[in-house]
Amino acid sequence: MNLCEENTLTATARQRIFSGVQPTGNIHLGNYLGAFRNWVELQDSFETIYCIVDLHAMTVDYEPGKLEAARIDTARILLALGVDPERSLLYTQSQVPGHAELAWILGTMTPMGVLNRMTQFKDKTEMGSSPNLGLYSYPVLMAADILLYRANLVPIGDDQRQHMEMTRDLAERFNNRFGDVFPIPEGYFPEVSSRVMSLTEPHNKMSKSDPQIKSRVAILDDPDVIRKRIRSAVTDSDPEVRYDIDQKPGISNLLEIMAACTRRSVDDLVEEHANGGYGAFKDAVADAVVEELAPFKTAYKALNNGDVRQVLHDAGVEARDMASSYMREVHKVIGVKRY
Ligand code: AMP
Ligand code: TRP
Numbered sequence: 001m002n003l004c005e006e007n008t009l010t011a012t013a014r015q016r017i018f019s020g021v022q023p024t025g026n027i028h029l030g031n032y033l034g035a036f037r038n039w040v041e042l043q044d045s046f047e048t049i050y051c052i053v054d055l056h057a058m059t060v061d062y063e064p065g066k067l068e069a070a071r072i073d074t075a076r077i078l079l080a081l082g083v084d085p086e087r088s089l090l091y092t093q094s095q096v097p098g099h100a101e102l103a104w105i106l107g108t109m110t111p112m113g114v115l116n117r118m119t120q121f122k123d124k125t126e127m128g129s130s131p132n133l134g135l136y137s138y139p140v141l142m143a144a145d146i147l148l149y150r151a152n153l154v155p156i157g158d159d160q161r162q163h164m165e166m167t168r169d170l171a172e173r174f175n176n177r178f179g180d181v182f183p184i185p186e187g188y189f190p191e192v193s194s195r196v197m198s199l200t201e202p203h204n205k206m207s208k209s210d211p212q213i214k215s216r217v218a219i220l221d222d223p224d225v226i227r228k229r230i231r232s233a234v235t236d237s238d239p240e241v242r243y244d245i246d247q248k249p250g251i252s253n254l255l256e257i258m259a260a261c262t263r264r265s266v267d268d269l270v271e272e273h274a275n276g277g278y279g280a281f282k283d284a285v286a287d288a289v290v291e292e293l294a295p296f297k298t299a300y301k302a303l304n305n306g307d308v309r310q311v312l313h314d315a316g317v318e319a320r321d322m323a324s325s326y327m328r329e330v331h332k333v334i335g336v337k338r339y
Contacts, residue, residue, distance in 0.1 A: 034157030
């Protein structure tokens with residue numbers, strides 16, 4: 001397992017895992033190494049619930065006609081990566097009304113000052129997204145997703161740390177006011193590669209929405225495309241391979257990617273490649289990425305969309321039942337009697 005000791009220790013004492021992904025296409029190596037690989041590995045030891053968060057995806061411009069295809073494709077990729085419907089619930093957020101309802105309730109106890117500090121809202125609006133209320137309260141909906149199922153651990157990438165902190169604060173705020181309803185959840189991060197950087201601008205994270213296609217390796221890219229992307233990754237001109245985020249962000253990123261794919265340590269890789277030159281090093285990184293991703297394309301092709309839809313349907317029914325019984329408890333403690 002590619003987990004740091006801190007994670008492993010925490011995980012053994014915990015029980016339920018929840019995480020989410022937006023159906024926004026372009027799923028990439030960063031999503032996989034930062035989050036989805038842990039989604040798959042955690043299935044071995046925990047109860048796992050994974051959600052395609054389509055309500056979140058509506059907070060930025062989206063095309064209604066393309067949403068369904070994006071939901072199915074996201075699910076199909078997750079199944080190809082190894083999310084196993086026999087062991088995990090994999091469903092879409094809009095199938096379960098409890099997410100939006102709990103978000104409203106949590107929103108009544110979320111100070112605007114806290115939301116004003118959220119960097120994702122600032123980043124997205126600076127990049128041109130309209131500053132709508134949904135985008136502003138996005139982290140409250142994320143907190144609701146997690147708390148709805150009383151999750152303990154949340155496998156995510158580094159960019160979600162701030163949202164995770166807010167989720168913990170909201171859980172504590174709710175519990176202080178209404179009694180011990182929610183476990184305080186913890187983020188669960190990979191030891192390396194919790195923030196995979198862009199291949200073209202290594203100071204920015206690899207992102208689904210980057211207009212530069214060369215900035216990322218997509219999960220389903222063919223081996224020759226992967227090799228091309230890694231070979232053209234932006235690096236510096238000093239030929240030594242060493243880990244130095246400030247002076248060598250591009251090389252450090254490739255070292256982390258390779259460490260994650262080969263499950264070897266960065267130190268070990270540096271020792272092997274320090275003086276071999278960037279060309280040979282990049283080829284070795286590309287080989288490691290190709291080897292890691294190759295089985296997924298085959299698995300993706302073997303699935304069909306009808307089966308994927310069935311998985312989402314069945315898990316959605318189960319998640320809805322589970323959520324509605326948890327919501328009954330919330331209603332009770334907040335004083336909302338049901339007639
Ligand atoms: P998103 O693409 O925002 O739907 O993210 C899905 C999951 O992938 C979340 O847990 C993110 O934290 C994670 N993630 C997204 N981009 C990266 C990245 N560049 N490096 C590591 N993890 C990432
Ligand atoms: N905000 C997450 C992202 O952009 C997606 C998400 C929504 C999520 N709800 C969640 C992740 C609950 C973990 C748990 O990547």
